Amino acid sequence: MHRVSPADSREIDAKIRTKSKLGTIERQAPLDSKFRFDVDGRYVDVRVSILPLGKGQSIVCRLLDQSSNLLKLDDLEMPEDIRACLRHIIAMPQGLLLVTGPTGSGKTTTLYGLLQQLNTPERKIITAEDPIEFRVAGISQAQTNPRLPFSLALKAMLRQDPDVILVGEIRDSETAKLANQAALTGHLVLSTLHTNSAPLTLTRLVDIGADPNIMAAAMGGYMAQRLVRRLCPLCRVPQPMNEYVAKQMLKVEVPQEKIDAVSTIYEWNPNGCDSCRKGWVGRTAVFELIMPTAEVKLAVEEANLRALERAARLQNQYRTLAHDAMLCVLNGVTSIEEAVAVTGDMSFEG
Numbered sequence: 001m002h003r004v005s006p007a008d009s010r011e012i013d014a015k016i017r018t019k020s021k022l023g024t025i026e027r028q029a030p031l032d033s034k035f036r037f038d039v040d041g042r043y044v045d046v047r048v049s050i051l052p053l054g055k056g057q058s059i060v061c062r063l064l065d066q067s068s069n070l071l072k073l074d075d076l077e078m079p080e081d082i083r084a085c086l087r088h089i090i091a092m093p094q095g096l097l098l099v100t101g102p103t104g105s106g107k108t109t110t111l112y113g114l115l116q117q118l119n120t121p122e123r124k125i126i127t128a129e130d131p132i133e134f135r136v137a138g139i140s141q142a143q144t145n146p147r148l149p150f151s152l153a154l155k156a157m158l159r160q161d162p163d164v165i166l167v168g169e170i171r172d173s174e175t176a177k178l179a180n181q182a183a184l185t186g187h188l189v190l191s192t193l194h195t196n197s198a199p200l201t202l203t204r205l206v207d208i209g210a211d212p213n214i215m216a217a218a219m220g221g222y223m224a225q226r227l228v229r230r231l232c233p234l235c236r237v238p239q240p241m242n243e244y245v246a247k248q249m250l251k252v253e254v255p256q257e258k259i260d261a262v263s264t265i266y267e268w269n270p271n272g273c274d275s276c277r278k279g280w281v282g283r284t285a286v287f288e289l290i291m292p293t294a295e296v297k298l299a300v301e302e303a304n305l306r307a308l309e310r311a312a313r314l315q316n317q318y319r320t321l322a323h324d325a326m327l328c329v330l331n332g333v334t335s336i337e338e339a340v341a342v343t344g345d346m347s348f349e350g
Contacts, residue, residue: 009056016059020048028052034131042066047131064133073117076110079324081317082287085221090114095220095292096183098170100195100204106227106285107192108133111166114190115139118164127166128153144168151175158182167191173209180210183218197321198224198288199309206303216301219292226321227283228334228342229268232276236266236332245329245336252322254330262330268338284333286324286343291315 004012017024020033031050036043047062073086089097097114099107112134119125119138130144140160142153151174154167158178169192170176183189195204201222205215246259268279275281290296295311312318319327325339 013057013059016048016061017050019046022048022050027057045131045133066134070112070116070134070136071109073113076113077284078287082223082289085289085291085317086114086223087117089221089291090118090188092188092220094183094186094188094218096179096189096191096218097220098191098193098201098222100193100198100201100222100224101226102194104227105225106283107225110223110225110285111190111192112136115164115166118188123163124161125164125166126157126160126162127168128157129166129168149175151178154178154182158185158187162187164188165190169193170205170208176205176208176210177214180214180218183220184214188220189218195224198222198290199305199312200224201290202300202303202308203305212301212303216297219297219300221289221291223287223289224321225285225287226325226342227285228325228328228338229280230282230284231266231268231332231334232273232279232281233332234275235269235271235273235279237269238264239267241265248336248340249326249330252320252326254323254326258327258330264332265329265336266332267335284328286321286328286339288319288321288324289317291317 014024019035022031022033030052033048034046035048036045038044043066045064045066047064049060051058073083076083089095099110101107115125115136119136121138124140126140126142128142128144128150130150132141132143135141142148142157144150144153150167150169150171154165154175155178157165165182165187167175167179167189170179179189179191193201193204195201206212241259241263245265249259250256270279272278290308290312293311293315295314296308299307299311322339322343325334325343328334329336329339
């Protein structure tokens with residue numbers, strides 16, 4: 001956004017390190033910390049990451065506004081068929097629901113939305129997070145640290161008589177094993193994983209040493225998500241639907257009748273207007289959800305990725321991330337370039 005002088009850079013670095021209680025001498029090791037400040041009567045938590053470079057350093061600060069309204073599942077912006085399936089999953093007394101995607105794909109927002117929906121006086125909810133991003137009344141929230149990793153936190157949580165457990169992320173074999181076992185013993189377990197799609201959740205879990213038989217028995221659902229930028233509805237630029245765009249949509253299995261029903265799609269306006277920022281206004285999520293049907297569980301038990309993909313396609317709510325993103329294009333929510341850039345798994349042909 002802005003380029004500052006070396007002197008200003010050093011001052012910014014010193015202020016961030018001071019507020020984060022990080023030493024100003026260490027310049028060769030990566031550093032992580034956090035601090036809080038108040039602005040306009042509200043608190044904002046800042047997560048700080050410092051990475052040494054060949055020349056200088058990279059400092060990234062993630063802002064977490066504690067005054068942001070956490071939404072319940074019913075208030076989150078998502079397709080109704082996906083919402084209905086998630087309602088069904090969290091209504092179950094046990095099972096492991098995994099929400100996957102890269103950092104910044106909205107996984108935390110979705111999980112907190114599920115927790116908000118579940119947060120009633122008769123349910124005991126415990127979380128283990130790194131760090132605690134939002135504090136929620138009525139929920140017991142633990143923060144992991146070097147002496148309390150996710151695996152140890154989860155082991156301790158099981159002795160706390162919880163109904164619902166949130167594990168911030170499954171990173172290793174022991175955490176995966178404990179999460180699956182917790183889901184088999186009468187607990188609803190929610191967690192995240194870094195994968196590129198919902199079916200690849202199976203591959204990732206097997207890679208870190210999870211037992212496919214236990215995974216199949218414990219499965220509550222696998223959901224991948226991404227965030228796409230929303231076009232400004234006031235200044236978006238209409239474009240006619242053409243054969244090239246229709247071809248790309250057919251590749252990701254968008255039905256021909258849905259394509260034929262739309263004659264105009266939209267592109268972003270680089271000049272923007274008074275109501276947006278260079279043609280964009282906020283973001284929305286696209287989803288890919290696999291429910292635990294008998295065919296899906298059999299594929300998981302056999303650790304067969306292709307069989308899992310075939311079984312998922314039999315489900316009414318299932319569509320790939322690319323497919324869901326293309327539906328956003330047809331609805332005028334985003335542009336085809338943005339859909340392709342975010343989902344990234346389509347091969348374009350001229």
